[in-house]
Amino acid sequence: MSGNPFEPTPSTDGAETVALSPLPGIHARAESDTLTQEQIKRxxxxxxxxxxxxxxAVYAxxxxxxxxxxxxxxxxxVLEVGVGTGLTLNCYPATSSIVGIDLSEPMLARARRRATRLGLTDVDLRIMDGESTPFPxxxxxxxxxxxxxxxxPEPARLVRELRRVCRPGGNIVILNHFSGSRFWWLLERAAQPLSSKVGFRSDFHFExxxxxxxxxxxxxxxANPFGLSRLVVIENV
Structure with a gap:
């Protein structure tokens, strides 16, 4: 085990306008921070x-x-897990072949339009559960x-799958919010009971x-304003 106590150093897509109903259950109090695939899809x-x-802009x-x-x-x-609307597709070197996966078909549809608009030809976008993929x-x-x-739903299961599909000596790059910033402490606590409704956990620890x-x-x-996120580069061993 590495045990590395690392600390960080100090659009539009051209789609149609859609009328939105309230976020499902946003006013309901969640009983825990559990997430399910169906909650995430909705x-x-x-x-x-x-x-x-x-x-x-917040995550740019x-x-x-x-x-x-x-x-x-x-x-x-490269495999991108959680490609969403494709905001990261232009992050990759032109020489990289990209497979992007996501649970949400509406998000993925926008990623496909973005890839077409950007003229990206070596990009394969698929509906798929990142915790259980068919890749060798x-x-x-x-x-x-x-x-x-x-x-x-299960971060530890996702980590196991990332490590399985990444070759030994390859890299896993995690960009995510982690708890610990004093600036975001109050907001994290306020959002914690709603994690199953807003689609992510606010109380999430690097260690x-x-x-x-x-x-x-x-x-x-x-990374991001006031240390909201961390970028972690890992060698798969």
């Missing part, structure tokens, strides 16, 4: 028409930092997980979900 179907407006710095890391790694074959062992040089680890695993953490850096 929530992100609701988010899809407005996801880029809600999260595009993290996507730029991920792009810089990927240029250095220069992977040939060691299929990819790099697996990226942008803003997904805290938005999956439990990243540092405890027996992989090699190469770097950790802060």
């Amino acid at each position: 929530t992100y179907a609701w988010y899809a028409p407005i996801y880029d407006q809600l999260f595009g 710095h993290g996507r730029r930092r991920m792009a810089a890391a990927l240029r250095t790694l220069a992977p040939q074959r 062992d060691a299929s990819f040089d790099c697996v990226t997980v942008p803003y997904v680890l805290s938005a999956t 439990e979900h990243v540092a405890r695993h027996d992989w090699k953490i190469l770097s950790v850096e802060s």
Whole structure:
């Protein structure tokens, strides 16, 4: 086990306008922070028409930092878990072949339109559960997980699958919110009871979900406003 106590260093898609109903259950009090696939599908179907407006600019710095890391790694074959509306598709080197997967068909439909608009030809977008994929062992040089680890039903199961499909010596790149920033502490606590309704866990710890695993953490850096997220580059061992 690595036991590395890393700390971070100090749109539109051209789609039609859609009238939205209230986010399902947003006013209900959740009994726990558990997430299910059906909750995630319902929530992100609701988010899809407005996801880029809600999260595009807020998470843009993290996507730029991920792009810089990927240029250095220069992977040939990449799996992106949770490709969403495709906001990260232009992060990858032109020489990389990309497979992007997501649970949400409405989100993925927007990713397909974005890939077409960007003229991306070596991109394969599929509906799929990241916790259980049909890919053979060691299929990819790099697996990226942008803003997904805290938005999956079983994070530990997702980690096992990432490691299985990434070749030994390849890289896993995690971009995610982790608890600990003083600036976001109050908001994390306020959002925690609603995690099953908003589609992600606000109370999510780096030590439990990243540092405890027996992989090699190469770097950790802060990303997004006021340390909202961390970019973690890992060597799969």
